[in-house]
Amino acid sequence: MGHKPTVADTFRPLMRAALGSQPAVGFEFWDGSTIQPEGGSPGTMRVRSKDALSHLVWAPGELGLGRAFVSGNVDLDGDIFKMLRSLQSTAPRDARLGVDAAWKAFGAARQLGALGRPPEPPPEEARPPRGRLHTKGRDAAAISHHYDVGNDFYRLVLGPSMTYSCARFVTADDDGHGGANATVSLEDAQRAKHDLICRKLGLPEQRGMRLLDVGCGWGSMAMHAASTYGAQVVGVTISRAQADLARKRVADAGLSASIDIRLSDYRELRGEQFDAISSIGMFEHVGAKRAAEYFETLRALLRPEGRLLNHAISSAGGSTISGRSFVGRYVFPDGELLDVGEVALAMERAGFEVRDVESLREHYALTLRQWVANLEDAWDQAVSLASEGRARVWRLYMAASALGFEDGGLGLHQMLGVVPDTHGNTGMPGTRRAWG
Template sequence: MTTIKIGDAVADLLRDGMPVRFTAYDGSAAGPADASIGLELVNQRGLAYLLTAPGDLGMARAYVSGDLVVHGVHPGDPYDVMVLLKNRLRFRKPSATEALTLLRGLGLSHLKPPPPPPQEHLPRWRRAVEGLRHSMTRDAEAIHRHYDVSNAFYRHVLGPSMAYTCAVYPHADATLEEAQAEKFDLVCRKLDLKPGQRLLDVGCGWGGMVRHAAREYGVKALGVTLSQQQADWGKEAVDRDGLGDLVEIRHSDYRDVLETGFDAISSIGLTEHIGVRQYPSYFGFLRDHLKPEGRLLNHSIARHHNHREEIGAFIDRYVFPDGELTGSGTIITEAQDAGLEVMHSENLRQHYAMTLRDWGRNLVDNWDAAVDEVGIGNARVWGLYMTGSRLAFEWNEIQLHQVLAVRTSDDGADGFPLRPSW
């Protein structure tokens, strides 16, 4: 029987050639010898991950577990290697005969898939036992898995603003904190907030929007979040800022908000979590909680098309369980069908790429503290996820849209000036 070297086998399964230097635990290698970036497969478990889950998921499992080591880049920001690998490191599926020959050549009589890393959640179809998708119970669990990681960890990544949504850079050299403040202020300007008005912020995170709106525009603001840790941190920030008479942060599902007649509603980064099939009830709920001429600003990640497409296995299992994306056209259509008048839409795609760039820099700068807080596996997941997302925004695979809508009065009044004021 001919012995097959791992380097040759992996390179042969790639459709577009090996763009980096690949070395394996059997001493074999593939790819350019002078490459500045290298991948090292350190053990048989890593090989099993690559062969039993070809593509992004297998690579992610091997990388997160430490079985596939990247040389030449920082694990907190593996941008340079992912630029090389993106859309090139695609495994073709071997035939049954080819797979058997490969296993025998590698000295493996059988290949049982190893257990996935502990950071990986169940596949979507198996999570069905946890409850109906996007029920209140299952949504709360999905939010808990992602957001109740550690406020200290998020502080290391997000910076002082604790804003985990796309920033708006007023100029190319703006800092992340300047850009996050500009994002909140742009939302306030689009909503045309004025002192004494009432604002509802659904999916409020750590409370950045409600605190900015109260401090800068004098509104009374209610923020709701399904994350207990976010709510606790936000309440402390409200007290620290002396805004307790204007701001309430509530640990709650937005669907449990009973108050109505809000002058404005902001939804910044929530739509990705609620499920496309829930859009009619979501936008209907928001419309019903606005007073006539009240405005809604919906800020969300969107696809660059409106076709139905499942979120990738890595993001679904490691980052956003049950997350769903669609195009801005679908978002606008559903808002209109719920009785809202859409007044404006803006794509901030490049701004999100820049935001992710800066979060990656923060993770690199605070790497040791981040690892101490959540462990090396989780830290690797975050470096991988943020870098992959940055590339997706840069390459126009996903976008970020702010959609401004209004609940018109019965006689058609919308309260808008003839031209935008923000």
């Protein structure tokens, strides 16, 4: 009798056609057969059933692979950062299979019995959003999908600071220009980020300034500004889970007289005036077509000489997070990343004078690596708090995002704008020395 082909035997021609080389990581298939790269591997991709191939047949590229991973049909056993980097180094640049590879994929799927009806997407995947893009209702649904996962789950991943944005890894005696310092704790790095924003906004110059924190999350920035600089803070979020916990944290810290947390869209603010506005990790949900409205709305809320600090992920040339991508389906429905130059232009058109732009992308890579470590260290607890699928989503997206910030595919910029008075006065310090 002839040798019965293993799953690995069936996959080898496909890998050669798709990658043009040996795989960069090891593969182990559901029948126990393996494919190992020459010269060692950073880990093993365990393909646990033919449904993994079905996901890829019906959704070629990162979405199908993401579905296979989230459903548990594929596991990454090893250092996830090294494995993703190795896979990235051998993947086709355009993320699509060529004709020869596509034909071999079809043949492999047919031979392995993976051409039946498409498997159901894992339940953690967002349903297609309804309604016009970036309306209040659609934005609220998109935000709920991402942020209303469970406060205890986020506490496990984010740590005690409960801050879901890029931290700043600098030591107390660092002038901020020496690069990200990986020895600094995540909690201290988040505190340093909040303090930098407070100083850029001029909060130390006069106690009791009125601050609006747009997309306030669980209240960490508001609490730092109120407790450290005596600011009177209004924080707005459209996540009910965030608002509920933020109010409790504020009350437990004895800051209820200084902080007002509102379950509200920033577009609903009318007739109020603020000395400063912080927007940290919220702008990614606004969208290019709404950027002018966003900055005009915030401009109208600021008094003359008032400052806005916009802290957001950016992308050279701008990019819409596609609904056919893993991140678009599982993480940030309707998300958009703008080019930092386009953001500056939108601010200027709304009446702001742009005074400072700072990139913190290396700091975001460190932040994400710490979040992944928190998740992996308490994996069983994370699964019990959310679900295994949800924990898998966060592990994959955070690890892949860290690599994007490390190689420059993603950026993170803080942009400081000020509203000049009728005589052109801004009240700004002459140099950056005021905030370091």
